[in-house]
Structures are given as structure tokens and as C-alpha cells.
Amino acid sequence: MYDLVIVGAGSGGYEGALYAHRRGMQVALVELGPESVGGNCLNRGCIPSKYMRHGAYLIEKFQRLEDYGVKLGSYELSMSKLRQGRDKVVVSIRENFKRFAEHLKIPIFYGRGVLKDPNRVVVEPSGLELRTKYVLLATGSSTTSLGGLVPDGRHIYDTDQIWSLEDFPSKVLIVGGGAVGVEFAYMFRMYGSQVVLVELKDRLLPSEDIPEDSSRYLARKLKRLGVDIRLRTTIKEWKPYNGGLLVTLSDGAQVEADIILLGVGRRPNTQNLGLEELGVEKDERGFVKVNAFSQTSVPNVYACGDITSPLMLAHKAMYEAKVAISHMLGEEDMRRDDRLVPKIIYSAYEIASVGLTEEQAEEEGYETRVGVVSFVSNPKAMDDGESEGFVRIVVDREGSLLGCHILGPHAGELLHQVVHLMRANLKVDFLSKSMYAHPSLSEAIGQAGMELHFGSITWTKRR
Amino acid sequence: MYDLVIVGAGSGGYEGALYAHRRGMQVALVELGPESVGGNCLNRGCIPSKYMRHGAYLIEKFQRLEDYGVKLGSYELSMSKLRQGRDKVVVSIRENFKRFAEHLKIPIFYGRGVLKDPNRVVVEPSGLELRTKYVLLATGSSTTSLGGLVPDGRHIYDTDQIWSLEDFPSKVLIVGGGAVGVEFAYMFRMYGSQVVLVELKDRLLPSEDIPEDSSRYLARKLKRLGVDIRLRTTIKEWKPYNGGLLVTLSDGAQVEADIILLGVGRRPNTQNLGLEELGVEKDERGFVKVNAFSQTSVPNVYACGDITSPLMLAHKAMYEAKVAISHMLGEEDMRRDDRLVPKIIYSAYEIASVGLTEEQAEEEGYETRVGVVSFVSNPKAMDDGESEGFVRIVVDREGSLLGCHILGPHAGELLHQVVHLMRANLKVDFLSKSMYAHPSLSEAIGQAGMELHFGSITWTKRR
Numbered sequence: 056m057y058d059l060v061i062v063g064a065g066s067g068g069y070e071g072a073l074y075a076h077r078r079g080m081q082v083a084l085v086e087l088g089p090e091s092v093g094g095n096c097l098n099r100g101c102i103p104s105k106y107m108r109h110g111a112y113l114i115e116k117f118q119r120l121e122d123y124g125v126k127l128g129s130y131e132l133s134m135s136k137l138r139q140g141r142d143k144v145v146v147s148i149r150e151n152f153k154r155f156a157e158h159l160k161i162p163i164f165y166g167r168g169v170l171k172d173p174n175r176v177v178v179e180p181s182g183l184e185l186r187t188k189y190v191l192l193a194t195g196s197s198t199t200s201l202g203g204l205v206p207d208g209r210h211i212y213d214t215d216q217i218w219s220l221e222d223f224p225s226k227v228l229i230v231g232g233g234a235v236g237v238e239f240a241y242m243f244r245m246y247g248s249q250v251v252l253v254e255l256k257d258r259l260l261p262s263e264d265i266p267e268d269s270s271r272y273l274a275r276k277l278k279r280l281g282v283d284i285r286l287r288t289t290i291k292e293w294k295p296y297n298g299g300l301l302v303t304l305s306d307g308a309q310v311e312a313d314i315i316l317l318g319v320g321r322r323p324n325t326q327n328l329g330l331e332e333l334g335v336e337k338d339e340r341g342f343v344k345v346n347a348f349s350q351t352s353v354p355n356v357y358a359c360g361d362i363t364s365p366l367m368l369a370h371k372a373m374y375e376a377k378v379a380i381s382h383m384l385g386e387e388d389m390r391r392d393d394r395l396v397p398k399i400i401y402s403a404y405e406i407a408s409v410g411l412t413e414e415q416a417e418e419e420g421y422e423t424r425v426g427v428v429s430f431v432s433n434p435k436a437m438d439d440g441e442s443e444g445f446v447r448i449v450v451d452r453e454g455s456l457l458g459c460h461i462l463g464p465h466a467g468e469l470l471h472q473v474v475h476l477m478r479a480n481l482k483v484d485f486l487s488k489s490m491y492a493h494p495s496l497s498e499a500i501g502q503a504g505m506e507l508h509f510g511s512i513t514w515t516k517r518r
Numbered sequence: 519m520y521d522l523v524i525v526g527a528g529s530g531g532y533e534g535a536l537y538a539h540r541r542g543m544q545v546a547l548v549e550l551g552p553e554s555v556g557g558n559c560l561n562r563g564c565i566p567s568k569y570m571r572h573g574a575y576l577i578e579k580f581q582r583l584e585d586y587g588v589k590l591g592s593y594e595l596s597m598s599k600l601r602q603g604r605d606k607v608v609v610s611i612r613e614n615f616k617r618f619a620e621h622l623k624i625p626i627f628y629g630r631g632v633l634k635d636p637n638r639v640v641v642e643p644s645g646l647e648l649r650t651k652y653v654l655l656a657t658g659s660s661t662t663s664l665g666g667l668v669p670d671g672r673h674i675y676d677t678d679q680i681w682s683l684e685d686f687p688s689k690v691l692i693v694g695g696g697a698v699g700v701e702f703a704y705m706f707r708m709y710g711s712q713v714v715l716v717e718l719k720d721r722l723l724p725s726e727d728i729p730e731d732s733s734r735y736l737a738r739k740l741k742r743l744g745v746d747i748r749l750r751t752t753i754k755e756w757k758p759y760n761g762g763l764l765v766t767l768s769d770g771a772q773v774e775a776d777i778i779l780l781g782v783g784r785r786p787n788t789q790n791l792g793l794e795e796l797g798v799e800k801d802e803r804g805f806v807k808v809n810a811f812s813q814t815s816v817p818n819v820y821a822c823g824d825i826t827s828p829l830m831l832a833h834k835a836m837y838e839a840k841v842a843i844s845h846m847l848g849e850e851d852m853r854r855d856d857r858l859v860p861k862i863i864y865s866a867y868e869i870a871s872v873g874l875t876e877e878q879a880e881e882e883g884y885e886t887r888v889g890v891v892s893f894v895s896n897p898k899a900m901d902d903g904e905s906e907g908f909v910r911i912v913v914d915r916e917g918s919l920l921g922c923h924i925l926g927p928h929a930g931e932l933l934h935q936v937v938h939l940m941r942a943n944l945k946v947d948f949l950s951k952s953m954y955a956h957p958s959l960s961e962a963i964g965q966a967g968m969e970l971h972f973g974s975i976t977w978t979k980r981r
Contacts, residue, residue, distance in 0.1 A: 122606075124601075127590065389951055
């Protein structure tokens with residue numbers, strides 16, 4: 056009898072297992088196979104993409120190196136070396152986790168975990184039965200196809216298949232200007248591909264979480280780097296051509312491409328888990344319904360991560376796993392809270408956000424004020440040759456922090472300061488009076504706070 | 519009649535002027551000349567050094583580029599290009615500030631500001647008299663020589679003169695393994711110089727603020743990069759030799775060097791300001807005595823930054839200027855607090871600290887616990903190829919945050935999270951339950967918090 060069986064050893068599952076162990080629970084993991092431990096994020100998502108993105112970022116850095124007294128000659132690119140380096144990181148994280156689980160005596164059972172009743176998980180096909188007090192579902196999500204665009208791993212790739220490329224394509228057509236699309240557009244472009252990025256809506260990152268400013272900055276820079284952005288456009292048809300594809304877009308334009316990459320939606324893995332039989336409720340889109348403590352409609356069954364909402368982020372899954380486990384232990388101080396989830400995009404800029412945009416806040420009835428400080432005059436950003444971007448803080452009339460949006464160097468790390476303060480219900484007054492190292496990028500956060508708390512003295516035009 | 523006259527337009531002075539203006543005061547600045555606006559930090563300190571350090575960091579990055587599928591050919595170095603880039607940043611910050619001050623109608627009077635009485639600053643040599651309600655002294659510090667080592671700008675340089683070098687020296691001897699010494703050792707080494715680093719004490723960064731771990735990590739890496747570190751050693755004598763110098767060390771060893779760089783102490787600029795005549799008290803080392811509100815023994819005269827203590831950091835000056843001005847406005851919520859001052863060193867690693875080390879805390883009678891998490895298994899650090907280092911958090915028995923010491927990528931920005939939480943008196947409990955993006959370097963902070971709050975499950979050896 057386990058205290059907890061976790062179905063799925065992706066980000067939510069493995070973080071949950073470690074946390075449950077820390078908290079003294081007997082915990083077991085069920086995962087499809089040894090190669091999928093770590094889930095989508097580790098094996099085909101954020102980890103390999105951030106690796107390649109770091110390479111892309113350094114290649115971009117080359118272009119400014121003469122300012123630092125370094126004149127580079129030519130350089131050669133090698134996909135096989137890139138893959139080696141990338142796989143080394145992925146495999147080492149995966150194997151370390153397995154060894155660590157073994158060390159902590161957390162068993163990982165390989166197979167499909169199916170709920171037979173609220174206290175019984177069966178591992179298919181072996182039929183091994185695990186009895187448990189609690190269950191945490193952490194089965195993640197899968198790529199989906201888009202209309203007639205069916206990934207074949209030869210000409211049309213989804214984000215699972217793209218990692219098997221053996222060479223840099225000379226021409227890539229990317230479908231979808233969301234987070235995934237703009238990340239790959241940047242990476243392929245810096246590694247030398249010609250890139251066409253097709254987006255149905257009228258801007259990149261067309262999510263209401265992302266301020267328009269971020270979309271505009273990003274589009275401008277991607278264009279400057281040579282990415283061909285086609286907004287309000289979709290793919291109409293395509294045919295084999297010259298060893299690649301000839302693609303006709305909705306506006307009639309024709310584009311040649313070696314490959315098409317689908318940077319589009321994902322669906323939750325909530326089928327064949329026995330949920331229906333057990334009465335675990337799902338919504339009309341197939342997401343498992345959970346309360347603030349990640350608890351499903353069956354009280355001892357919890358769920359976290361991609362199967363619970365379209366906000367499919369590894370750390371959301373990790374956090375929700377901890378929320379669920381704390382609740383199993385009778386605690387109620389941790390709760391799911393999408394508003395505190397940091398969202399970070401790694402494209403030609405780092406684009407980080409938490410909480411509400413101005414527009415969202417106004418829609419919710421807040422009287423908002425916004426403090427914006429550009430990195431253009433931030434001494435550390437200038438020293439690093441990366442002074443494009445901004446910190447944007449949204450507060451209500453009382454100065455409560457409603458949201459923060461940072462575009463620029465190390466935005467993702469910087470954002471955490473504001474995440475902490477939002478969670479602590481500290482106001483912009485506090486932020487404006489903290490101490491910031493000089494020179495540091497963080498100073499821009501303090502200055503945005505000063506603009507809000509004491510009134511603006513900025514003269515820099517916003518763009 | 520001004521509300522406030524600030525003597526010195528360095529970091530403390532100009533931040534203070536902007537803040538006073540924000541708060542509605544009529545403020546004027548007095549500064550020696552147009553070229554020294556911005557003070558030591560901007561013109562000869564942190565700003566030019568962080569610029570060169572960024573170049574050094576990128577040169578180091580080259581060595582790992584093959585892992586990212588990028589094979590570099592050879593590269594050429596040019597001091598004149600480096601200087602151009604560096605001076606462009608420095609001059610642009612300086613000129614922007616002057617234009618900004620003009621735009622805000624904050625006058626800058628050039629000359630030496632001398633206090634004639636508590637409400638009168640005279641600008642020498644013009645004799646212009648400025649009447650004012652309050653005075654803020656922000657005159658900074660100057661380099662000092664070391665025994666017989668008198669900087670001549672030809673063979674022996676101080677940190678003011680070093681920026682005038684027209685070529686990279688092929689052999690540099692650096693005296694002092696403190697912050698300045700280890701920063702220049704890294705920079706010169708990456709730009710191709712042979713570097714000998716001489717330190718009197720038995721470790722690099724021999725400050726009690728810095729945990730020994732940080733010194734050890736840094737020494738190991740500097741050695742790996744080829745820096746020749748000589749501890750428990752000083753310079754005994756030197757003589758001209760072969761166009762350069764032949765230096766004899768205290769252990770009898772002989773070292774050839776083109777130049778010697780003195781990375782040693784500074785003294786406060788507290789002379790010839792009229793302080794003695796006015797009765798502004800100084801301590802035996804020449805620092806102006808101030809209370810928690812940066813107020814001197816003459817109630818309407820305040821002082822900030824390098825003239826107030828040996829902790830000579832630009833942001834400490836900036837913060838203290840704001841503390842002083844708030845106090846002039848009748849507020850008491852901001853106070854000088856050395857314990858909350860982030861200290862960041864940019865050498866072969868970024869080394870950041872705030873608050874107490876374990877040893878310091880125990881000396882003060884705390885029962886301490888320490889949470890250490892290595893970057894070695896941090897996925898973002900692995901992706902970025904920079905997984906050396908650690909986050910080290912010190913708490914007392916109740917979990918109150920006493921200090922934090924981070925060595926590794928972007929340590930300086932990461933540290934700010936902990937600075938905020940220490941200032942808010944939030945405990946490690948809070949830190950351990952915050953949400954951290956995955957993958958991010960910040961996760962290591964949360965994990966250090968978990969180690970402390972829930973007990974350790976780390977199996978990675980500390981070194």
C-alpha cells in the first residue's frame with residue numbers, strides 16, 4: 056500500500072514524487088517507458104529547445120563582438136555536434152533523475168497506469184496492481200495536427216519530430232506565431248535557415264496574456280534578423296517540389312520550403328486512464344476538472360499540469376503537484392493560481408510575464424496604472440550590448456501588483472522578483488524602495504516601481 | 519534658495535538628484551567638472567569594467583561553442599575597438615544624464631563644493647554661493663597607493679589609470695585578490711594576457727562577507743583559465759627589466775611583468791569640503807559619521823556612499839541618498855542597512871552575496887542552518903553550459919533569512935529575489951513555496967529553500 060501513486064513521470068510527476076518523499080510519503084511513479092521519464096518538457100520540449108536557443112543566442116552575440124574588441128573569422132555549423140550536446144544534457148537529466156529516485160527508494164513502474172478504482176492503479180500491460188491512498192494524475196499532453204497538415208516527420212514536422220532533423224534545413228516554413236513558433240523561428244534563423252513564419256491572427260504571440268508591445272518588439276527584431284513574417288495568413292495547399300515543398304498561402308503567395316514545422320496546439324492525455332469509469336469529471340475540451348487544491352471530482356484522486364488546463368507549462372505542473380500533495384497532507388496554504396504562473400518565451404528576446412496585462416485588468420474592472428522603464432538607458436544592459444526591451448508593471452489604484460511584463464535580457468530570471476512580491480501581496484511602494492545593485496538589470500524593476508509610486512519623470516519615448 | 523544642494527554628481531549624487539526632483543524638491547548638483555559627472559563608478563569603475571567583463575565572458579563562452587554546433591576559426595583582439603565600445607557606453611550614460619538633468623531643470627554647477635555654513639555651499643574657484651535648506655555630501659572616494667608602489671601610469675597602474683592602456687599587456691601582475699583584483703585577473707586573462715595575481719591573505723576574496731566556498735570555486739576556475747595565483751604573498755621589490763619590470767615577491771620568486779595593477783584600497787574624499795570648520799564629525803579613518811537616516815552631526819547636512827563607510831558600492835550610495843532625502847521630507851521608513859546591500863563580483867564567475875555568512879551569523883549568536891543547492895543539476899544552467907556554482911541560503915532557527923550567497927550564472931540578478939524577501943522579513947517557508955519557472959536558474963533558490971524548510975534530500979556532494 057502506497058501513500059501516493061503518481062501516473063506520469065514528467066515534470067509534474069517527478070517534482071511531485073520528490074516533494075512527496077520529502078514530506079515523508081511512500082510514493083511510486085508509473086511511466087510509459089524508461090525513455091519518456093522527464094516527459095515532454097525534458098525530452099522534446101523546454102530542455103532541448105532552451106539548449107538550442109542558447110546556441111542561437113550566442114551566434115547572435117557574435118554580431119556585436121567587434122564592439123568588445125573581438126574580430127571573428129568565419130564559423131562552421133554542425134547539427135550533429137548540436138544534437139550531441141543537446142542530447143547529453145537531456146539524457147543526463149533523465150538518468151540522474153532515475154538514479155536519484157532509486158537512491159531515495161521511489162520505484163518507477165514502466166507501463167500505462169490505469170485507474171481501476173480510487174485506490175488501485177494497474178500498470179498495463181503487465182497488470183501489476185498498485186494499491187494506494189492517493190493518486191496524482193500527471194500524464195501531460197500530446198501534439199495535435201492542424202487540419203490537413205499531418206506530421207510525417209519527412210516534410211511536415213511537429214515539435215516531437217523536429218528533434219530528429221539531421222541537418223539544418225535551408226528553408227523552413229513555421230505554422231503558428233505563438234510561443235513555440237517564435238522560438239523555433241529564432242533558432243532556425245540564427246543557425247542559418249531561411250524562415251517563413253505564418254500566423255493566422257494579426258500579431259505574433261496573439262495571446263491576451265502578452266502585451267501588444269511585446270509582440271511588436273519581437274516582430275521588429277525577428278524581421279531585422281531576416282525572418283519573413285506573414286500575419287493574417289494560413290496555409291492553403293502544398294505539393295512536393297524540387298525535393299521539398301511548394302506551399303500556397305491563403306493570400307495566394309507561394310513559398311518554397313524544405314520542411315514545415317507545426318507550432319500549434321496540444322491536447323491533454325486524458326484518455327484510456329480509466330477516468331470515465333471512475334467518474335473523474337472532465338470538461339468539454341477533455342481537461343480534468345480540479346479545484347483549487349488540484350483535487351478532481353473523486354476526492355482522493357488529484358491531477359496536475361497539462362491535463363488540467365490549456366496553460367501547459369512544466370512549472371505549473373510542478374507547482375500543482377506540490378499543491379495536491381500538501382492538500383493530501385491536510386494543508387491548505389498552497390493553491391493553484393494561474394495568475395502567479397510565470398510565462399517565459401525564449402525567442403529573439405526573452406519575453407516574460409506574470410499576472411494581468413493592462414487590458415485584462417481593465418476588463419476585470421480595475422482602475423490601472425502602468426509603469427514602463429526601457430532597458431535602453433539601463434547601464435548593465437548597455438554594458439552587455441542588450442539594451443532593447445522594457446519592464447512593464449501594472450498596478451491597481453492602491454498600488455497592488457496586478458501584473459508584470461518584461462522583454463529583454465534574462466527577463467525570465469528577473470520576473471521572479473515580481474512573482475514573489477505578488478504572492479506576498481506586497482505593493483509597488485515596497486518594490487520602489489528596495490535596494491538594487493548598480494549596475495544591474497534589476498534596477499529597471501525598481502525604476503518602474505518608482506515611476507508608479509512617486510510619479511513619472513521618464514523622458515525616453517516608449518519607442 | 520534651494521531645498522537641496524548635493525555635493526558630488528556620482529552615483530549617489532545623481533540618483534539623489536533625480537529622487538529629490540521626483541519628490542518635488544528644488545535641487546542642484548555641484549561636481550568637479552563635466553567629465554567627472556557620473557563619478558568613479560561610471561567613468562572608471564563598475565561601468566567600464568562590466569563592459570570589458572562582458573567581452574571576457576563571451577571569449578570564454580567560445581570555448582564551449584562546439585557543444586552548440588558552432589566551430590569557430592581564429593579571432594583577433596583589438597584594444598582600440600574595445601575602448602571605443604566601452605567609451606561609447608560611458609559617454610552616452612554621462613551625456614544622457616546631463617541632458618536629462620537639464621530637461622528636469624536640475625542645474626549642475628562645476629567646481630569644488632565647499633560648505634561655508636550649514637545652509638551655504640560655495641563653488642570654488644568661481645565663488646558662486648548656493649543657499650540651501652539641506653546639503654547632501656556625495657563626494658565618493660579616491661584610489662590610494664600601497665607602500666612604495668606608487669602608480670605612475672607607465673609601469674604601475676591604479677584602477678583609474680588602467681583604462682588608458684592602449685594595448686593588452688602580455689604580462690600583468692595584479693596586487694590584491696579582492697573584488698577588483700579577481701575581476702581584472704579574469705578580464706586580462708580572457709583577453710590574452712598572462713596574469714599573476716598576488717594576495718597577502720590565504721585566500722582570494724578574503725572578506726568575511728564571502729563564504730570560503732566562493733573563494734575556493736573562484737580560485738579553482740581562475741587557475742584552470744591559466745591565472746597564476748600567489749597567496750600569502752606580497753611584492754618585495756621591482757626594477758626595470760627588458761622594457762617592463764622584474765618583480766621579486768615576498769617568497770623570493772621572481773616574476774616578469776609589463777605592468778603592475780594595484781587592486782587595493784580607496785580612501786574617502788572628505789578633505790577640503792569645509793567639514794572640520796562646520797563641525798561635521800568624522801571617524802578616525804576619515805569617514806563621515808552618519809545615523810540610520812544618513813544624517814551627519816550637523817542636522818541639515820547628510821552624507822551618502824563611499825565617504826560614510828568602507829563598503830564602497832555605487833548602489834549603497836544611491837540607496838543612502840534616497841534614505842537621506844526621505845528623511846529630509848519627514849519620512850523614517852527607509853534606513854541605511856548594510857545587511858541588505860547586495861554585493862556582486864564579476865570575475866570568472868558572478869559571485870553575489872547579501873546578509874551574513876554562516877560564520878558571521880554564528881558569531882552573532884544565531885543558531886544557523888544552511889541550504890545549499892548546486893547548479894550542477896539545474897536544467898537551465900546545463901542548457902546554458904554554465905552549471906558550475908551554487909545557491910547558499912543561511913537561516914536562523916525560525917527560518918528567518920540571514921544571508922544568501924550565490925556563485926554562478928547571473929548570480930547578481932538572481933540575488934535580488936532574496937534581497938526583497940529579506941527586506942520584507944519573509945521566511946524560508948515563503949521562499950520554498952513560491953513558483954519558479956522551469957527551466958530557470960531561479961529554481962535553485964526555491965530548492966535551497968525546500969532543503970531548509972522540508973529537510974534535505976540532496977545527494978549531490980557539495981563539491
